[in-house]
Amino acid sequence: MNIVIKFCGMMAEVKNVGFVFSLALIFLVAPIQSEGSTFPEQIHIAATEDPTSVIVTWITFASTPDSTVLWRLHGSAIKLQPVSGYSTNFNDGKVKRFVHRVKLSDLKPSTKYDYQCGSSANWSSLYTMRTLGSGPDYSPVFLVYGDFGYDNAQSMSRIRAEVNAGGIDAILHVGDLAYDIFEDDGRKGDNFMNMIQSVATQIPYMTLPGNHEYYQNFSDYRNRFSMPGGHESIFYSFDVGKAHIIMFSTEVYLFIEFGVKQIGIQYEWLEQDLKKATTPEALAERPWIIAMAHHPMYCSTVSFGDCNRRASIIRAGTLVAHSDPLEKLFYKYGVDMFVSGHKHIYERMWPLYDYQVLNGSYDAPYTNPKGIVHLITGSAGCRERHDTYNEQPDWLAFVNGDYGFTKMTVHNGTHVSFKQISDDQDGKIVDSFTVIKEKPGYY
Template sequence: MGCLWMFWVFFCFAAAPVLSVPPVGLQPEQVHVSYTGVPQSMIITWTTFNKTESWVEYGVWGGKLFQLTAQGSCTLFKDGGDEGRKLYMHRVTLTHLKPGTAYVYHCGSNDGWSDILFFTAIKEGSEWSPKFALFGDLGNDNPQSLARLQKETQLGMYDVILHIGDFAYDMDEDNARIGDEFMRQIQSIAAYVPYMTSPGNHENAYNFSNYRNRFSMPGDTESLWYSWNIGPAHIISFSTEVYFYLEYGLDLIFKQYSWLEKDLEEANKPENRRVRPWIITMAHRPMYCSNDDKDDCTKFESYVRVGRNDTMPVAPGLEKLFYDYGVDLELWAHEHTYERLWPVYGFQVFNGSMEHPYVNPRAPVHIITGSAGCREKHDGFIPAPRDWSAFRSTDYGYTRMQILNSTHLYLEQVSDDQNGRVIDIMWLVKEQHGTAAWK
């Protein structure tokens, strides 16, 4: 009898739940960092599936682990799908960082912590040469370029990643579980290097709610449009999608246009353009392309380029605005190809010279880099390239960019199909910036 009683006591205790283990929903995941646009700061963003506190513990690489702490906010994001899934988005801003210094961090709370991760604070001033990887149209099915980008990021090859629209394919699918999986995939890049974004057409569901809630870009427009400075460059990210999803508000076209005009005016003040002479834009749908899919960029009257005359009031396009304010380089995606254009304005080529087209060009230069890899595979080109098309490729890949100084900018296209081979190179050389450069 005594032995039987002892057996039941042991069985009951062994079968009891271990209450000290936190539920999975409290564990941080999908960690990524982005630049706030304010010097000496960075914002850490992550997701949990239950509400918890939002803390980052961090310290200088090589110093005492987690010597510093910062607390942030936790906001509820309810997906628009049938299940109405609830996700909790955590944001913590780190301040007073030492420029160019590496930091080790983890994020979460006493309910659960992330892995130990690291990032390098953005350097200050304009006298340095930032390096970028840039691409659009990366999905979690067929992400051809992801492995190479993961390795190169962790090797320290980049200061910033620019993702120019179209994420996951699509973040809202399966009640936003596809978005969760994509954000887990890119953590191996985005948790180490500022991951700067712009919205694409594949983010449109529920008024771009997955995009607006998952990313943390500078400014107060829920990451739809913003600008920031890095090295000798002023970078502007904006939404081409305001021209195509009028059901979310025609006024967005005019709000964005007004913001762009003010931002460009400020960037062109002599004291600002002297410090940061390069003005670079990034947005999803290009003004020009030589693809054969009947997208906006294949049409002479492109909405993005010249606006819409079927709205009341008429919606202004962006090509003239960017030309009038001396934008140097325009980065695009959307087409699942790579295409480099000659300097172009109004469908006319304005090369610097026949021998050196990108030395002191007389119009902006356009780059389309939307071939990182997704379930929709490649896009095709029309057989004969347009006069303004300089180089094009259907290889999967991405673009590297380095802004060396106030006069020289370097771009190269990496082919993932060809095992990382560089298939295109461009030096953009400008002894003068602003509208005076066009004359």
């Protein structure tokens, strides 16, 4: 079992529980959050729609005179340059938090920058980030996972090792974070954000909402993250390498107590975004359309949910609002992949539409696939433990129940590969496949 502790502002994660308790006898294990403090914590960066800028976000528990990032080119001897931002605040139960955001612009692609954030009241340590790349030869590598919480954060050490090794461009967390982000007046969310700070200060940590963020209409989630697009981090898209990545909310279909209007708003946005991303010019530049959300359209798990239903709301739509089926929309615009979580398992499907397997060929099923390739990667580690699976239906290609996460590489305009890395098996790659599209465009 992993345990995360904080001592003197430093996060430490150890797998040996006995060691933790020994340590606790020597040092007082301090609470993660620092209520009333102006010290910056929970620092993370996000990509924007523009590859030359990033947003730095952090939290304090008291207001500060300003919200500032000091930055310079990594390793440069020049004085750190200030950039100002703004702060907002939100209350979660008894705790008041101040969220600070600063946008850094005119950055160079694939370049490291040193930075620290805070205000004249208190400054953070110095961190180093790397921007996303650009250009025709850029092959971004992502870690993709969902269902990763503060308790039982099984994959944290391995994720950190991957990021520290320098080969990862961004993390895509497809919902369910912290478990639950609002618990204990949001302190669970604070603990989680401090836990991921060691990676989220280095590369963009991109998120979308899952069902565990539902509290008060996803208020903690909306307040804590700074995803692009102007929709409070609920849905957005960004271009990276040869891929157009769409991050959206399946939760709008399931938490209709917060209003069905948002289903239609997101649907309209999705269709407009897909239209723009699939013009011949756009596809020539970025042939891959990769959509991600929290709930799957298909799953084989024993625990029952929307994805087990033939008439899944996420896949086949709902009558309560303007909402044509998402699968139909994605198929119409030739979405290549749909990556989700929610089920605490890894499942890879054959190219599908309406439960029909539409392989490109039986010898090489992911070469010019004629349908959407679905992937569930929800096993990074959460307190609800693993899901188990039923006998494999014919549309399911592979299933693995280990804790772990996915590494996705957009090699170029014709190849995207996926590797499933098992934490249970010491980093062993338990699944690997490449989707090949010999020419851009629809199936």
